[in-house]
Amino acid sequence: MNADHSDAPRVVALAGGVGGARLVDGLDQVLSRDALTIVVNTGDDFLHWGLHISPDLDTVMYTLAGLAPEERGWGIEGDTFRVLEEAERRGADTWFRLGDRDLMTHLLRSSALADGDSLTKLTAKLCRELEVARPILPMSDSPCPTTIVTRSGDEMAFQDWLARARAAPEVQRVEHREAAQPTAQVIEALRSADLVVICPSNPYVSIGPILFLEGVRGILREKPTVGVSPILGGRAVKGPLSSMIAQLDGKPASAQQVAAHYEDFLDGFVVQTGDAFSTPFPVLETNILIQTREDRVGLARALLDFARSLR
Amino acid sequence: MNADHSDAPRVVALAGGVGGARLVDGLDQVLSRDALTIVVNTGDDFLHWGLHISPDLDTVMYTLAGLAPEERGWGIEGDTFRVLEEAERRGADTWFRLGDRDLMTHLLRSSALADGDSLTKLTAKLCRELEVARPILPMSDSPCPTTIVTRSGDEMAFQDWLARARAAPEVQRVEHREAAQPTAQVIEALRSADLVVICPSNPYVSIGPILFLEGVRGILREKPTVGVSPILGGRAVKGPLSSMIAQLDGKPASAQQVAAHYEDFLDGFVVQTGDAFSTPFPVLETNILIQTREDRVGLARALLDFARSLR
Numbered sequence: 001m002n003a004d005h006s007d008a009p010r011v012v013a014l015a016g017g018v019g020g021a022r023l024v025d026g027l028d029q030v031l032s033r034d035a036l037t038i039v040v041n042t043g044d045d046f047l048h049w050g051l052h053i054s055p056d057l058d059t060v061m062y063t064l065a066g067l068a069p070e071e072r073g074w075g076i077e078g079d080t081f082r083v084l085e086e087a088e089r090r091g092a093d094t095w096f097r098l099g100d101r102d103l104m105t106h107l108l109r110s111s112a113l114a115d116g117d118s119l120t121k122l123t124a125k126l127c128r129e130l131e132v133a134r135p136i137l138p139m140s141d142s143p144c145p146t147t148i149v150t151r152s153g154d155e156m157a158f159q160d161w162l163a164r165a166r167a168a169p170e171v172q173r174v175e176h177r178e179a180a181q182p183t184a185q186v187i188e189a190l191r192s193a194d195l196v197v198i199c200p201s202n203p204y205v206s207i208g209p210i211l212f213l214e215g216v217r218g219i220l221r222e223k224p225t226v227g228v229s230p231i232l233g234g235r236a237v238k239g240p241l242s243s244m245i246a247q248l249d250g251k252p253a254s255a256q257q258v259a260a261h262y263e264d265f266l267d268g269f270v271v272q273t274g275d276a277f278s279t280p281f282p283v284l285e286t287n288i289l290i291q292t293r294e295d296r297v298g299l300a301r302a303l304l305d306f307a308r309s310l311r
Numbered sequence: 312m313n314a315d316h317s318d319a320p321r322v323v324a325l326a327g328g329v330g331g332a333r334l335v336d337g338l339d340q341v342l343s344r345d346a347l348t349i350v351v352n353t354g355d356d357f358l359h360w361g362l363h364i365s366p367d368l369d370t371v372m373y374t375l376a377g378l379a380p381e382e383r384g385w386g387i388e389g390d391t392f393r394v395l396e397e398a399e400r401r402g403a404d405t406w407f408r409l410g411d412r413d414l415m416t417h418l419l420r421s422s423a424l425a426d427g428d429s430l431t432k433l434t435a436k437l438c439r440e441l442e443v444a445r446p447i448l449p450m451s452d453s454p455c456p457t458t459i460v461t462r463s464g465d466e467m468a469f470q471d472w473l474a475r476a477r478a479a480p481e482v483q484r485v486e487h488r489e490a491a492q493p494t495a496q497v498i499e500a501l502r503s504a505d506l507v508v509i510c511p512s513n514p515y516v517s518i519g520p521i522l523f524l525e526g527v528r529g530i531l532r533e534k535p536t537v538g539v540s541p542i543l544g545g546r547a548v549k550g551p552l553s554s555m556i557a558q559l560d561g562k563p564a565s566a567q568q569v570a571a572h573y574e575d576f577l578d579g580f581v582v583q584t585g586d587a588f589s590t591p592f593p594v595l596e597t598n599i600l601i602q603t604r605e606d607r608v609g610l611a612r613a614l615l616d617f618a619r620s621l622r
């Protein structure tokens with residue numbers, strides 16, 4: 001960890017999957033120990049093989065542990081699939097690709113939750129075991145499943161739609177659980193934040209579930225908040241976001257269309273060079289394609305400088 | 312399956328771990344499809360990594376599926392240990408050696424039990440997936456944990472004592488859960504049996520828990536029942552039985568000492584050639600060391616002929 005932004009504000013980053021994890025990795029490199037807390041979507045959490053799986057928490061955790069593959073958006077680099085091969089042999093569900101090392105995370109999580117630990121406490125324990133010092137907070141300790149309602153009227157848990165159905169069914173709307181509660185730790189982190197970063201994650205299914213939690217949106221309206229676009233040149237870097245924007249908002253995918261989801265609280269937005277648009281708040285154009293760590297650190301620095309310029 | 316004993320009686324075999332599984336494998340080879348039902352001890356069942364593990368059911372199932380290692384008394388031949396290596400890396404419990412293919416059994420079992428399936432139903436499903444046609448019945452669908460009370464007064468679940476503590480603490484007594492109920496299927500199988508075989512398993516912790524179930528001992532007293540000694544020439548083939556006999560009965564380990572546990576219902580007993588002793592019931596001396604399939608089949612045939620001679 002490099003503390004060259006020791007004058008940096010206390011930052012809370014709201015993150016979903018891969019894009020969020022990559023920006024968080026950049027922020028982790030440039031912010032000092034107590035200057036960053038990560039709040040992660042748990043709306044994708046689901047049961048598989050009887051195990052509690054938290055895809056976004058794992059992606060963030062593995063990324064900060066240096067275990068995430070550079071290309072693939074899930075699991076652990078170099079993992080093997082012996083258990084999955086056995087599942088295949090037995091005719092069990094194999095649509096969710098669980099690696100052998102990855103599986104240990106879900107076993108430890110499920111067993112701790114069954115023993116009465118909270119997801120927050122258990123996540124801290126998993127992080128310690130993986131030597132991730134940075135606080136990673138699940139958005140909630142209660143189940144907050146995101147439901148995809150398809151154009152044909154089916155209701156599917158998010159991972160069923162994304163991984164099992166390969167995001168093929170057209171989306172009519174996205175539903176969050178009513179009265180979902182953030183944890184006390186999340187509210188406390190947001191209240192004491194000097195800057196909230198909305199990571200380049202899907203606004204409907206990654207950031208949306210966090211914003212839907214009671215009280216969160218209200219705090220963001222009172223805080224300096226900067227977002228980063230998950231759309232570059234009209235396309236999503238990863239995942240089904242482009243088609244979701246078309247299906248849910250009836251508009252072509254664009255950075256502007258993402259920012260519109262946050263306009264009640266956004267103080268600044270970061271987009272790919274060339275993607276700027278006219279807004280009531282400042283927009284920073286820079287490189288937001290952050291596959292390599294170098295690019296992640298570059299974006300984190302640019303974002304923090306930009307946020308400082310907004311004060 | 313070889314039906315050369317098509318005039319064989321309907322046999323119910325009571326089995327624990329390795330020794331039981333091996334004799335059952337022999338009986339499976341020589342008895343026709345409907346002529347054998349296996350009732351398996353579940354007193355060793357325990358939770359590990361949050362998963363429901365049934366060591367004896369698995370040993371019997373893997374043996375009949377042709378998946379059991381010839382030497383090692385547990386798991387699947389040629390299995391890998393990727394998940395276990397990750398557990399080691401994370402500082403999780405590794406005293407119970409779970410292989411990757413084996414793990415899938417525990418995942419499927421735990422998940423089915425959580426969904427409300429009975430252990431009986433789930434075991435039948437696992438058997439189908441592993442292409443084991445022979446009915447394998449868990450002795451009970453309720454938890455019936457066997458407790459080891461050590462000389463120093465500690466109470467340990469059986470696997471904690473056997474695998475974690477390596478059977479080192481001296482045993483003061485073995486406790487079974489009061490009012491443990493056999494399944495209706497077990498009672499029905501025993502009632503319609505023409506012969507009950509007590510496999511060469513540990514009388515305290517493998518056969519004992521089955522005999523302790525309400526009603527079982529009473530049925531055995533009315534049925535032709537033949538046992539096979541787990542002790543050869545004063546020593547157990549596998550496991551801690553020899554020292555348990557010394558500690559619990561205060562006698563040297565012998566076939567006779569095992570038979571004494573069954574004397575209220577036994578109609579015949581099979582021992583290693585040279586191990587015969589004076590009893591109120593007939594004793595057959597033959598080869599009861601049954602590591603190879605050939606020896607298992609040989610013992611099964613000898614046992615069935617012996618049982619027929621007792622009619």
